[in-house]
Amino acid sequence: MRECWQVSRGRGLSPVVSCEGLGDPVYWYLAGVWLSAGLTAALLFLHGTLLSGDLMGGFLTTICFFFNHGEATRVQWTPPLRESFGFPWSVALNVAVTQVLRAPRPVWTQPLLVGTLSLIYLLCWQFAQFTTVAVLGIVYALYAVGMVPALPMLLVLLGTSYGFLNNVVLQFGNSLLVSSPLAGCLLGVLLLYLFLEPIFQHLPFPTNTLAQLSFLFVSCAACKIELSRIFGVEDDAHILNILRGKFTNYSDFHTLLYTCSPEFDLLPQETIQRLNETLLLPVVGLVILAVLDHTLGRVHCNMLRRLEEDGETPPGVWSGVDPGVLFNIILLVFYGVMAGLIMRLKLFLTPQLCVVASLLACKKYWRLIERREVHVAVLAVLVSGMCVRGLRNISEQHSIQGEYSNPELEELVEWVQTETHQDAVFAGPMSTMANVLLSTQRPIVNHPHYEHAGLRERTKKVYSIFSRRSAQNVYETLLSMRVNYVVLEESWCMRKSRPGCGMADIWDVEEPQNRHKPSLCPRLFHRNAAPFHRVFANDVFVVLQVPSRYVEIPPPRYHSA
Numbered sequence: 001m002r003e004c005w006q007v008s009r010g011r012g013l014s015p016v017v018s019c020e021g022l023g024d025p026v027y028w029y030l031a032g033v034w035l036s037a038g039l040t041a042a043l044l045f046l047h048g049t050l051l052s053g054d055l056m057g058g059f060l061t062t063i064c065f066f067f068n069h070g071e072a073t074r075v076q077w078t079p080p081l082r083e084s085f086g087f088p089w090s091v092a093l094n095v096a097v098t099q100v101l102r103a104p105r106p107v108w109t110q111p112l113l114v115g116t117l118s119l120i121y122l123l124c125w126q127f128a129q130f131t132t133v134a135v136l137g138i139v140y141a142l143y144a145v146g147m148v149p150a151l152p153m154l155l156v157l158l159g160t161s162y163g164f165l166n167n168v169v170l171q172f173g174n175s176l177l178v179s180s181p182l183a184g185c186l187l188g189v190l191l192l193y194l195f196l197e198p199i200f201q202h203l204p205f206p207t208n209t210l211a212q213l214s215f216l217f218v219s220c221a222a223c224k225i226e227l228s229r230i231f232g233v234e235d236d237a238h239i240l241n242i243l244r245g246k247f248t249n250y251s252d253f254h255t256l257l258y259t260c261s262p263e264f265d266l267l268p269q270e271t272i273q274r275l276n277e278t279l280l281l282p283v284v285g286l287v288i289l290a291v292l293d294h295t296l297g298r299v300h301c302n303m304l305r306r307l308e309e310d311g312e313t314p315p316g317v318w319s320g321v322d323p324g325v326l327f328n329i330i331l332l333v334f335y336g337v338m339a340g341l342i343m344r345l346k347l348f349l350t351p352q353l354c355v356v357a358s359l360l361a362c363k364k365y366w367r368l369i370e371r372r373e374v375h376v377a378v379l380a381v382l383v384s385g386m387c388v389r390g391l392r393n394i395s396e397q398h399s400i401q402g403e404y405s406n407p408e409l410e411e412l413v414e415w416v417q418t419e420t421h422q423d424a425v426f427a428g429p430m431s432t433m434a435n436v437l438l439s440t441q442r443p444i445v446n447h448p449h450y451e452h453a454g455l456r457e458r459t460k461k462v463y464s465i466f467s468r469r470s471a472q473n474v475y476e477t478l479l480s481m482r483v484n485y486v487v488l489e490e491s492w493c494m495r496k497s498r499p500g501c502g503m504a505d506i507w508d509v510e511e512p513q514n515r516h517k518p519s520l521c522p523r524l525f526h527r528n529a530a531p532f533h534r535v536f537a538n539d540v541f542v543v544l545q546v547p548s549r550y551v552e553i554p555p556p557r558y559h560s561a
Contacts, residue, residue, distance in 0.1 A: 013407055033079040036088050040073070041065060043091040044351055048358030051098060051328060056379060057358030063383060064354035067278045067390025069397055071271055072350035076397070083347060086125030091351065093117040094331065097135055097156055098324040101142070104152035114159025115166070122167040122177070126451055129182035131348065134334045136160055136182075137216065138327055140189050144212040147318045147326065157193075161186055176451055179233040184224025192219050234453045246341045253463075253510045254456055260501035263344035271346060275353070277389040283360060283382065284353050288329060290365040295321050325359065332356050408540035412487070413439045415536050415543070420485065427462040427478060428487030432541075436487070445481055466492060466503035466521045468514040475531045478546050486532070488542040493521035 002023025008015050022028050041062060048061025065072055075084045096113050104110065121128045136156065143153040164186060168177055177183065192215055200208045200215075228234070238254045242264065245255045258264045275281045298320040306317070332352045339349035359365060360379060369375045409432075416426070417440050425443045426436050433444040446459040458481070465474050465486060478486055492503055499505075504519040524532065525542050532544035 009405075011407075013410075030079055033075060033084050036085050037073070037075045039088040040091060040351070043088055043095065044354060047091060047095045047098075047355050050095060051324065051355060052358040052360075052362040054361040054363075056376070057361035060361055060379065060383070061354045061358040063386065063390070064278070064280055064283075064357050065351060067386055067393055068275060068280055068350050068354070070393060071274055071346060072354070073347055074344075076400075082125040083127070086121055086128055087347060087351075089117055089121035089124060090128065090131055090348070093121055093132070093135065094328070094355075097139065098327060100155050101139065101148055101152050101323040101327055104149070104155055106151060111155045111159035111162060114156055115162030118160050118163025119166050119170075122163060122182075123170060126176065129177070129180045132160060133181050133185045133220075134331065136185055136189060137220070138330050138334070140192075140216055141213060141330075142323055142327060144216070145209050145318075146316070147321060148323045152323075154193075157186070157189060161190075175231055175233045176235040179224070179227040179231045180236065181220070181224050183227055184222075185220040187223040187227070188219035188221075189216070191223070192216060235451055237453065238450070238456060243341070251509055253460055253506060254450075256501070256506045256509060257450075260498070260506065263342075265343050267340045267343050267346060271343070274389075274393075275350070278393065279382070279386045279389075280350075280353055280357060283357050283386075284332075287356055287359045287365070291325060291329060291359065294365050295326070328352070328356055408538050409435060411538050412436075412536065412541045412543070416440045416442060416485075419536075424484045425482055426485050426487060427481070427483045429489050429492055430459060432487050432489060445483055462486070463503065464507075465524070466519070467507035467511065468504060468517040468519055469511075471520060471524065471531055474520060475546065479548070483546050485535070486544050486546060488521060488525050488544065490525065490540050490542075493519075493525050 002019055002021040004017055004019040006015050007018050020027055022031060044065050045058040045062045047058075049055055049058030051057060052060075069076075073087070074081065078084075093114065096110075096117055100110050100114065118132060121132070139148070139153055139156045142148045143150065160182075164177075164182060168174065171177060192212070196215055196219070197212065200211045202208075203211060238258070241250065241252060241255045242258050244250045245259060246266075251259075272281070299317055302317050302319050332349075332355075335345070335348040335352050339346040360382070361375075363369075363372075363375065366375065369378065412432075413435065416424075416436060420442065422441070423443065425445060426433060427445045428436075430446055430448040430450075433447050436442055437444050437447065446455060446462050450456055450459070461477050461481060462483075464477055465488070467474070495502070503521070508515050523529075524534075524544060529544055532546060534542060535545045536543035
């Protein structure tokens with residue numbers, strides 16, 4: 001289960017013991033990540049097969065996923081992310097909701113399945129609430145326009161509520177969840193269905209539909225705001241500010257920390273180009289046009305039949321239209337908007353593109369191709385075209401090899417382990433603090449869990465060391481937080497990822513009155529560290545001690561004879 005050996009690293013570095021196998025905690029953790037990644041591929045195959053009604057659709061989805069793997073996931077680069085565990089359950093939830101919309105049954109199994117998948121998804125990833133809101137909103141919108149009856153909408157609503165309430169219990173009443181957009185959406189949809197919809201039914205079509213859709217947004221937003229006010233929670237305020245910053249010139253300290261990171265920038269043109277090169281975007285565009293043509297054709301025929309038939313039960317306007325397919329296409333549009341605003345969220349867009357591409361194998365949308373043999377041949381030619389770039393992408397993914405080596409961080413960790421007291425409190429960049437806590441078990445005052453309002457403000461106080469404030473001001477701030485040591489990282493002090501995104505530039509937005517002053521961090525890193533004490537330094541890190549008392553002793557005066 002575990003095999004270890006000693007590695008001599010050279011370059012003056014001490015030998016280390018390296019282990020592999022499930023008996024090693026790191027490999028045990030990674031095994032769970034790889035199982036989740038494999039589950040994602042399997043669920044995408046299932047989703048494509050069920051959506052298209054053909055095994056070829058499942059194979060097409062899987063092929064597209066692997067051909068565009070670099071644009072579909074980050075699991076190969078950053079396995080420990082919560083999305084690595086959460087995303088498979090997002091796909092599973094979409095599969096379940098699609099099937100409920102297609103074949104609703106008034107039995108307990110369907111809402112239980114939706115609820116269980118929602119529960120697991122919400123437990124794995126705090127971002128899950130936002131995509132679950134989208135799923136619930138789309139389902140209610142399909143109900144509002146009359147595409148699905150009340151039963152499937154109520155089954156999804158009941159299942160999501162079950163998952164949400166159990167999640168609140170398992171997270172011990174997590175305030176971020178209780179006042180989340182998902183809580184507001186569940187409450188808003190319930191109030192809309194019970195109290196407002198009977199009123200809207202007296203309005204003529206399409207006024208009643210437009211009123212329901214408008215009040216869907218208003219009621220969900222109002223319930224979310226009221227829940228935040230009642231519970232006094234501001235934990236998710238930074239998320240709303242990030243979205244606000246995407247559409248306006250708004251920016252603040254916390255928003256810039258996110259948007260200056262490439263993962264939270266707009267979707268780059270290179271991503272669109274790569275998806276075009278594998279033919280994924282053109283194929284999905286063709287599928288959407290075919291689905292729209294089929295849907296509009298069915299609606300037109302149904303309306304003509306309603307006018308012609310004198311019976312008491314004319315066909316519905318949406319008769320013959322697959323709500324599961326339209327649900328997935330609308331969800332694709334939502335994912336596209338999310339990925340366009342925040343590049344990191346392309347992990348939702350690309351797999352959903354692959355799922356929708358499976359409809360190439362759905363015979364009813366390609367009436368011009370009558371014989372199955374011809375249909376299969378067309379798909380084979382199309383996949384051959386995808387292979388031109390897709391196989392090259394897979395080869396490039398496999399050719400990426402390397403090893404992790406960070407001797408400077410290792411020196412820092414060793415120094416902390418041997419030269420500081422077990423109760424010494426550390427502060428510094430969030431990613432570095434996570435390493436300090438994990439490797440040395442020393443207390444830290446800030447870490448990367450940025451969804452907590454109090455922790456955000458604590459991190460802002462720590463990051464004042466990267467501002468243009470005076471050293472004395474920063475010293476007093478850290479002393480008030482009972483910090484014993486503060487870690488500086490060279491890249492945080494000196495470099496800029498792009499204009500306006502250096503730490504000093506971010507602080508200039510927060511404190512424009514200090515723009516004319518020099519940045520404090522370079523001075524503490526390279527020159528006089530007073531009132532701090534520089535106790536450790538290498539090429540990347542500097543550790544400053546925050547003395548409990550600071551007394552300035554003026555130098556003696558010398559008098560010339």
